[in-house]
Amino acid sequence: MSGEIAQAFARAKARGEGVLVAYAMAGDPDLPRSVDVFAALVEGGADILELGVAFSDPIADGPVIQGAAERALKAGSTLKRVLDEVVPAVRQRCPQTPLVIMTYVNVIMAMGEARYAKLARERGVSGTILPDLPPEESAALRATFDAEGMDLIPLCAPTTPPARAQAIAKDGRGFVYCVSVSGVTGMRAELPPDLSQRLDLVRKAASVPIVAGFGISTEEQARTLSAHADGVVVGSALVRAAHTEGPAAAKALCADIKRGLRR
């Protein structure tokens, strides 16, 4: 398992903070400028960066991230180019920050699972999130990733029954990504009332830290959730801020959310 992710959680904990996992789309609005966005997220306080790699058919994503994927594809973003051009540049500007790739299984298959794991590790990627790869389908890929020291980060959903959630959490890599809402990515005014209970259950069973993601966009939500999770993921809100107002707005939003994560 990669140590970088565990270290990021340990560092935040030592400072009395929850971890902010900040998502942006690699290649949006183009490859070099997306590097500026990632750097701004870290300046704003992001502890882990999630680099979205665009897929043409993103069934787990809402309109904001779908739009970002369309822009990235138009700008020529591919997994290969993200690993060759974006990841090294982000590493250089943010050497302390663990990087996680989020994309769809077909994009990884097209490169070849083993080739991806090796190349991504060489370039400094610590983990991978594949929202369309449930545990039943992930055994072979996870073995390949384990052999390279690449964490295949699992997801838990609101519809996941408790026993299944516990099994996913117990055998997690990197961190467990608890999807807060039944639905696609995107901001939500309200989070489900049973979320904290679900997070507590997963956290108890987990062998690694847990984070809550999907729908989170405010300092207040971060504050509520940080009592029940080791961190939060923020995606659509940051993507939208960066797209409409630029990297500085995304940086400011990161700082707001970080305030909510102080314990």
Add this chain to the structure above:
Amino acid sequence: MSTETAAGRFGRYGGRYVPETLVPALLELEEAYAAASADPAFGEEVARVLREFVGRPTTLTPARRLTEAWGGADVWLKREDLAHTGAHKINNTVGQVLLAKRMGKKRIIAETGAGQHGVATATACALFGLPCEVYMGALDVERQALNVFRMRALGAVVRPVESGSRTLKDAMNEAMRTWVSQVSDTHYVIGSAAGPHPYPTVVRDFQAVIGRELRTQAQAAWGGLPDAIIACVGGGSNAIGVLHPFIGDASVRLVGVEAGGHGLASKQHGASLTLGTEGVLHGSRSLVLQDEDGQIQEAHSISAGLDYPGVGPELAHLAKTGRMEVRTATDDEALAAFYEVARLEGILPALETSHAFARGRELARELGAGRHLVINCSGRGDKDVATISARGVPPPVGVKA
């Protein structure tokens, strides 16, 4: 005979590549479907509705003038175009909506390309009293105005999808996204033998009524099995439905015809079995049209129902193992076949079906006289008349222009 090598797996293909949120619903569906299949009362109910409402069994029609014109095997047509709503799609929607009712689901969503599956779903929902929402690519909404009206008339909500290529694959993405948000009380009626397990199996089983009837009808008509069966392939539900009951019969040639669009070299086609590579789209591993970076390519076909860059996993397996022969027909060949069938047999076939007819002549000649070729007439062409007539109508038969 089953080609299922493990639950939901057809050789290398199949599986369940979906967000975790949907996995419990797919497990629930798998269980509910297994229980329903084992319950004779459910099977009888489906059969009764197919008989009373859909008009099954559909006839097996000798195509005498095509037989003569093609100069080879005896040509027979399995007439899914005579099923209520005008295509095979209704076999599946009746089954799935009854299953959804049995599971206590409160609403139905579906995706549609040509609109036939949307109409069939809206029809089943009207019949059984469930609200229905149909996702349809905005381009297809334009191309298939008649079917959009039919769905609305039947009480369904049609939601045009503006993302991506604005066709079937994008409608399916949007239906899946919606399903993720409403999974607790909603059943998603997938329209082809594609998607995550258990859909390819469920849809195939409901469509296999076509092949089972054909077996009985062939025995009655000529006292044997067909020598070859030919069907068009979009996602593959009419093909797997008519072919599946014959997989174990080595003497029966199984032939699928894909959309050749503007020609295979043009890159504008829907030939995923012929030119696709292994990938994951809409929840299953199969053959898909994609670039080297794993981005799904837009398919093209004159027929909205074949305009899909993927194909069901069981057909991918049958094609790769050689059990099914795969051919293609271009847009122009399909159009020519449409008029040939119209003028020789008095049938306006759907543009999808016309692809199967377009390869009929060769196959009839390969087989030779005295053999029996069955063409699965997957649907009727009423929905396509705007597309077809926009290209001009050839002069009438036997009249000087």
